[in-house]
Amino acid sequence: MLRLAFLLLLLPQAPQPKFDPHDLSGHWNRTSRFQTFSNVPTGQGNAAGSAEAPFTPAGKAKFDENKPGYGPRAVPPAIGNDPMGTCDPLGIPRLLNTEVISPHQTMEIVQVPGRMIQFFEWHHDWRQVFVDRQLPKADTVDPTWNGTSVGKWEGDVFVVESIGFDERTWLDKFGYPHSENMKLQERYRRIDADTLELTMTITDPEIYTRPWVSDTKLFRLDRAKSSRWDEQIYCVPTEEYQFNQRVRDEAGGRGAGK
């Protein structure tokens, strides 16, 4: 076996495309399967269990208030309260770890002087990360859906620090909560020409007793995507509302008539 392995090492390897590790630009499709913030490795798709969250009592209470339509605590959307059901903004980090999935799978990264910008196909949402400044003091920042973010390079890792999040958003589709005081760190690393790696850490003492680290998210560069963009992948409140009233609520036993 060792001889075979040695022989394999001697075989000529296909040349790897060259890439600049500090160039994160392009359309990235998430390839890691899990759609939640932090998953147990053996989890399966939407039925995945999430790694046990280090909840504070207040965090657990807030978690229990959230009624997702996915995962082990799923309820029919008709009686749930997922912000997605009313087309509310999904926010960061949910846009990063849940919604970059087929059929709205693409996140585009654009790097311009002073900023890194991320466009999310689903909801046609976007956020910007400033790279020419320090993170402001928390008490000077009003909460926003996507937070206030600054980034810098640590070697070949682009590190984004964010504060100032609107607490109405969830971390993921399983209903994990956060407070307005959540601090989020994202670490992006281009590990080869076509693969981007992301890990995240949440520090939110009101909700979690210790920093909570995500599983590793992987994205693959979609070189063909730059020539197209699915324009119709909006969440449209009026369409969502009528769908909820006439189909989703009916299917969930809360029908008011079609």
Add this chain to the structure above:
Amino acid sequence: MKSRFLALLLIFSLTALAHHGSSISYHLDKTMTLEGVVTEWHYSNPHPQIYFDVKGKDGAVVHWAAELLPTPLMLKNMNVGWSRTTIKPKDQVIIVCNPSRVETAKACLAKELTVNGKSWPLGAGPGGAPPAAPGARR
């Protein structure tokens, strides 16, 4: 390669089915067949919807709704003929669908669709569906 494709297709399908909690709202392991007359066709987000009237053996008409796959997936099927005018009021439909977990609910998740005698693909495109016949997009 084939098995890998099938695995990806399965993952893709499970993801699609789970959109908006379909796996919770419907019995995915059961199907029923409904025949009726279309009253409305909504080719809109988040899922296209068919509203139709079903006449029972007693002559009573019951109004039903069927949701399809998430609209972004259906948009990928436009090359096989899906559009805002694929279905129109008074069309005759036969819909095989997953029933709601609420027995009295008149809403279901469409699995197979026949419109005026023609079968329409409900899977996620591209792939898995035949190319549209000339002029199929009505």
